[in-house]
Amino acid sequence: MSDLVATVIIFIGLLFDLFGCIGLVRLPDIYNRVQASTKCVTLGTCMILIGVLIHAGIGALGIKALVCAVFILFTSPVAAHAVARGAHFFGVRLWEGSVMDKFLEERESQKKDK
Numbered sequence: 001m002s003d004l005v006a007t008v009i010i011f012i013g014l015l016f017d018l019f020g021c022i023g024l025v026r027l028p029d030i031y032n033r034v035q036a037s038t039k040c041v042t043l044g045t046c047m048i049l050i051g052v053l054i055h056a057g058i059g060a061l062g063i064k065a066l067v068c069a070v071f072i073l074f075t076s077p078v079a080a081h082a083v084a085r086g087a088h089f090f091g092v093r094l095w096e097g098s099v100m101d102k103f104l105e106e107r108e109s110q111k112k113d114k
Helices: 002-026 030-056 060-089 102-113
Strands: none
Touching: 002 030, 030 060, 060 102
16 A cells, blocks of 8 residues: 555656656746746655655665655755845846846845945
8 A cells, every 4th residue: 555655656746846847948037947946846856755765664765765855855945045046146137027026126125225
């Protein structure tokens, strides 16, 4: 029974990774691409690793999969934030269909306050 559960979780993780990769190719600007890659790929990869943990059990492989999943959960959002903030800092423009830019509004209001 645990093999079936592990297989289903791994398959769902693969689907999330696939959707993240499609979003990485199809979305219009770096900010949307970072969102797709961070949310989908982080969740998908962690689900794959949890599926490996369920399949392998609490052994060396299962513990390594769990440690990797925790590492990905902590590092992926931080890296995506750094990439998006760096792109904005260096002037990479938003897609013309974007509605608002809160970070730019905040930076301009801080300049006015100084």
